[in-house]
Structures are given as C-alpha cells and as structure tokens.
Amino acid sequence: MVEHLNSQDGVRLLLTPNRSLSWRGNVQIWLALLALSALIATGMALAGAWVIVPFAGLELAALAAGIYLTSRACQRREVLTIGECNIHLEKGRTRKLTEWTLPRPYVRVHLDAPVHPFAPPKLALIHRDTEISLGSFLNVDDTERLVQLLESRGIVIERKTPDPEIGLWF
Structure with missing residues (x-):
C-alpha cells in the first residue's frame, strides 16, 4: 500500500504490504x-x-x-521522503532499523520489468555504488502508483525490460 503522510520536508510516502487480516x-x-x-x-x-x-x-x-x-x-514498512535536496528512506517493522539519505539530483530509480505479467516490477534507488531495493513487497498496482508518484516529483526512472531469451522457469 502507498500512503501519503503529512510532512513539512516535502513528499512523504509510507509503503506497507497489503494485510488481509490483523x-x-x-x-x-x-x-x-x-x-x-x-x-x-x-x-x-x-x-x-x-x-x-x-x-x-x-x-x-x-x-x-x-x-x-x-x-x-506483513509488518514491514518503508518511509520515503522526497525533499528539495535529499531523498530519505527508512526501513523497519515497528521501529526504524535502517535509513539512507541520498542527494536527490544524483539518485536514479531502476525499474526492472517482470518476466511474468502478474509479477510486480522491481524498484531500486541507485546512487553511485549504492543500490537500495524499494517497495519489494508491493503488488503490481501499488508499484505502478509509486512509479507515477516518483515520476511526477521529477525522479529519473530507468526502465529495463527482460531479455527475450529468458524462459518461463525463472
């Protein structure tokens, strides 16, 4: 699920897996x-x-x-804050376990298109040698919504399509 949170620093998104039951x-x-x-x-x-x-x-x-x-x-959470100068990502469950602050002008989002049509694409924030997975638990619709939100904020999305030689068994 992709939710907007109130923030004074810019756009703040809460990414969580879909939970069918408490x-x-x-x-x-x-x-x-x-x-x-x-x-x-x-x-x-x-x-x-x-x-x-x-x-x-x-x-x-x-x-x-x-x-x-x-x-x-299903309790995993990622909080993505897109500010004027930085992109801040926090990951954890009930509390923050890891965090990254990357300079916004030099960050790219790498989008690997799935081999199977029902699988969600894989997203990763990339800055120099640092590659951080983003929303690995999101479904197809939520991933598309996140990509649209990132593009609307001016984040560069690098799209990669799967090789046509890859078979069905991967």
Missing part, C-alpha cells in the same frame, strides 16, 4: 482451527486411532508458525 484475526482463525482439530482428534482417539493426536498437534504448531511468520513479514 494479528487478532489471525489468532481467532487459528483458535477456530484448534477447536475443530481437537474435536476431530478426540473423536479419532476415542475410536482407537490415538496416533492422530500428536500429528494434529504438529499440524497446529506448523500452522501457528506459518501465521506468525507471515504476519511478521
């Missing part, structure tokens, strides 16, 4: 699946198939780990 919603779904699995495992154990119980527990533990890792990955 952490609380994920936990509620897991609890519902826990209840259903416990009901089925109890019935199977009473019928004599007690070996089902540990496998149901392993399945629920794997599901909980998957929900946790996915929910954590």
Whole structure:
C-alpha cells in the first residue's frame, strides 16, 4: 500500500504490504482451527486411532508458525521522503532499523520489468555504488502508483525490460 503522510520536508510516502487480516484475526482463525482439530482428534482417539493426536498437534504448531511468520513479514514498512535536496528512506517493522539519505539530483530509480505479467516490477534507488531495493513487497498496482508518484516529483526512472531469451522457469 502507498500512503501519503503529512510532512513539512516535502513528499512523504509510507509503503506497507497489503494485510488481509490483523494479528487478532489471525489468532481467532487459528483458535477456530484448534477447536475443530481437537474435536476431530478426540473423536479419532476415542475410536482407537490415538496416533492422530500428536500429528494434529504438529499440524497446529506448523500452522501457528506459518501465521506468525507471515504476519511478521506483513509488518514491514518503508518511509520515503522526497525533499528539495535529499531523498530519505527508512526501513523497519515497528521501529526504524535502517535509513539512507541520498542527494536527490544524483539518485536514479531502476525499474526492472517482470518476466511474468502478474509479477510486480522491481524498484531500486541507485546512487553511485549504492543500490537500495524499494517497495519489494508491493503488488503490481501499488508499484505502478509509486512509479507515477516518483515520476511526477521529477525522479529519473530507468526502465529495463527482460531479455527475450529468458524462459518461463525463472
């Protein structure tokens, strides 16, 4: 998702992945699946198939780990501030983990077009030898919106199309 934030320094954008459900919603779904699995495992154990119980527990533990890792990955944030002289990028989850300040006149945005039509293009901020990925978690529509916003602010976009020799298996 691409959101505008209030800023006195220039244009400030908040980039976040799309989240279909909150952490609380994920936990509620897991609890519902826990209840259903416990009901089925109890019935199977009473019928004599007690070996089902540990496998149901392993399945629920794997599901909980998957929900946790996915929910954590969906908390990533990037804040891009485009000022008069500088471009400032901050990355993190709940707090800022890394940040870069690059001189605006010398920054380019490198846009690699995807091989597959449903995949989003890859964006990177480039200044000399520094290449920083930008919005790697954005979907196709959000990436196009970000590119339009950057172009409207005068940022140079270098577009690269995939080689025609590349096959479908990459």
